[in-house]
Amino acid sequence: MTNSRKQRGAATERLVAERLRTIWPHCNVSRGPGVDLVETPGAAVEIKARANLAIPAFIKQAKANAGQQMPVLILRLNGQGPASIDDWPVVVRMADFIELWRD
Numbered sequence: 333m334t335n336s337r338k339q340r341g342a343a344t345e346r347l348v349a350e351r352l353r354t355i356w357p358h359c360n361v362s363r364g365p366g367v368d369l370v371e372t373p374g375a376a377v378e379i380k381a382r383a384n385l386a387i388p389a390f391i392k393q394a395k396a397n398a399g400q401q402m403p404v405l406i407l408r409l410n411g412q413g414p415a416s417i418d419d420w421p422v423v424v425r426m427a428d429f430i431e432l433w434r435d
Contacts, residue, residue, distance in 0.1 A: 344381040344408045345369070351417050352377075366397045376401040381408035387423065395425070402428045 345361045345368050352359045358371035369377040376398035380390055385407065394403035405423040412420055424432070 341379075341381050345379050347414050347417055348377070348379050348406055348420075372401075374401055375404045377404050377406060379406045379408070383410050385409075391423065391425065402431075404428075 342361075349359045349361050349369055352369070352372065356372050360370055362368055362370050367376045368379045376394060378390060378394035378397065387405070390405050390407075391403065394405050397403070403425065407421045407423065409420070
């Protein structure tokens, strides 16, 4: 992975953490393996900023890291910058979507 891709990924994680502080005030970027964000009670957040979308693999990774939490995948698509963060897609499994909607 090139340095610029790593920097874009790290910047994306910081942007998402900052945006999610509206619902999780202590949300921050993880400093180790596993989930990408910490202090997101109930959600195990995986963030991807890539051109190639391997959604099944991304969901599998999110689920593997989720433990008892709900796996959540946030995607920063090509052409989406910080100004459009509210348009970035959030992907959850069908079972989790139904649970969320019922609650």
